[in-house]
Amino acid sequence: MIRPLIRAFHEPKGYFFLACLLALVFLPLIVENPFVLHLVIMMLFYAALGGAWNIIGGFGGQLSLGHAAFFGLGAYTCVLLHLYTGLNPWAGMVVGMVITSIFGAAISYPCFRLRGPFFTLATIAFAEVLRILATYFKNFTKGSTGITIPQNMGLANFMFKEKAPYLYIILIFALLVFVVSYLIEKSRFGYYLQALREDEDAAESLGINNTWVKLKAAVISAALTSIGGVFYAQYILFIEPYSEFSLDMSIQFALIPMIGGMGTAIGPIIGSFVLTPLQELLRSWLGGGFAGLYLVIYGIILVLVVIFMPQGILGLFKRSESEKETLPSGGGPNIRP
């Protein structure tokens, strides 16, 4: 199973990937500015969460607009356990993954037996319900006041004063999501997913158990998303229902792979590395002068990408690569119209 991954590193793009990885590893040693580190952390954070969404949304073609539910559920499970039982956040993360997987399966199973927009609607509703519950059970979740995580720095508590440890943790997490996605992309399971995305009836007639395959992808995606929720809670050290379970968050998770390239392992990384800095820099350059102008520009860029690159940024390169491959090898100059 690992073989395709190793093979990938024998190609030039594998080297490039490794070089970028090394650069990220050494970045905190060279750059001291916390804002730049924060930016890189957010880039990796959205790359990882876009990647987690991509497993069910991209490979499986099941549009979820409620991944914030899994995100918030992971965060709340971990923080509440830490608060009430003193459970270590790392262990809380595992518990969160288990709980989120169960919820993910419970919400997905009935929807995946149906055709149509039910999964999308159910995920949105699920996130809303969780937000309302988190607001309602004030005595337990502190309601809309939110929970401040008591500061107690150290690796064991998943809490650091510096940005560098967060950067390494999110880097490892983003890599994990990438490896999982890459293995899915190259595996039989991934082909099943892509087959049913293209045509459910055809896939079923080939003997694929559609519901089971989708369910598996949804559970993997939900579990990975919950890790992201825990990371975010430990990074900001504050959670509250409105931001944890927000629809904006869910849309952002879906937008990143859409712009980068859906249904590929590398797509969400490209999407996040382009969109996240773009958003932050546009805001810092234009946010002060003309209120809202940066949002207009950001919106226009998104619209243009969707119109001219429907396959995402990656699609642009995919197409030229496949054109190259169809050219006869060694047959004269590489002429393009």
Next chain:
Amino acid sequence: MKRTKLRGWIALGLSFALLGGTSALGQETIRIGTLYPFTGPLAMLGTEEWRGAETARVVQNEKGGVLGKKIEFVKADAPDAKAATSEAERLITVEKVKIITGSYSSSIAYASTPVAEKYQVIYFEQGGIADNITQRGFKYLFRNNPLASDFGIRAIDLSEQTVCPKIGLKPANTKVAVIYEDSLYGTTVGTSAVKYGKERGFRIVADEPYSAKAVDLSSLIMKLKSAQPDILIATSYVNDAILISRQSKELKFNVKEFIGCGGGHGTKDTADALGDDINYIFNVDITQPRNTSEKFCPGIAEYSSRYQKIFGHPPRSGHSLRAYNGLLIAWDIIKKAGSLDAEALRQAALSIDIPEGKTPTGWGVKFAPPGHPSMGTNLRAKPIVMQWFEQEQYAVWPALAAVKDMVIPLPSWEERAKGKK
């Protein structure tokens, strides 16, 4: 693939260029970061509050600035809590500001202030009202505005000291219903009214949170109707405030007194939607730039005219006034400290002592000293009480601020609809 990776790096490179470009500036001016929601759902009042700060800056610069230097603002847009943390980080590490002011909303203040604390940068908060913002033991955070719990306390004070005697009841026989929208703002105000009301011996007959996004509150009104409260204390945003009044009228739910706590009960939009139905409702709110006595708020008229001159229209709400007021105090603190050193500024802020009725909002200034559970919050900022007359609100309490006499009890819906003036 290579090229796309490169884009990420180009963008990163550009951010470095940005760092180099901006950090060299600003030796002759005092640079202050202003962190406000200029876009998104909070933008309208966020911008309004910033305008108050801008007015204070222009006024002070005309007097020659502070410490012999002109004041310059560095604007940062924080539409939500996530953006607030990154923008605070940017203001401090990239723009190198030594003072930040903001932030209109509690959730933004809650997220941005820990960043400033970490870098030991002074943060003058003008708008976030949630009590817990200053309950985290931050040394460099100073909040000028009243707390959310003060609104609940004021509402109960008003009930006890003026409403009860007028309607001839003792607190122990007075039934009070408290309703509030269920986000951070409503919850803190509402729970404080309940807690304080119980302490004062009122009979709390309803303690009901509801969602501000609701499109029908008739079940809530019916519940209240069966509880038969004498006084209703409501904390709402605009749409739900309108809905509560409209549906109360439809369902003929009358109370002896209705007390709104800021938000939707104090905006022109609500008055426009409700017409005469808003008359005689009480509103516990921050000091408004209109219809408040100059005796209580010296400088309030000057403020309005300065604002009008800069922005071409009169101040829209009290949000700008409180930021103006807060920054006038900030200039005093900087002058007193004599430098922008965080420790000197902190000591200067702690030593400020202004009694009530001497500033444009009427609020006194005394920041809670170290060791206080709410260290850094202004203990003398208290909301005032207004009442609606002919779709316009006027200060009625405390007496020094009042420009009209209050009318108690609340006339019934029919009487209000007849236009009884």
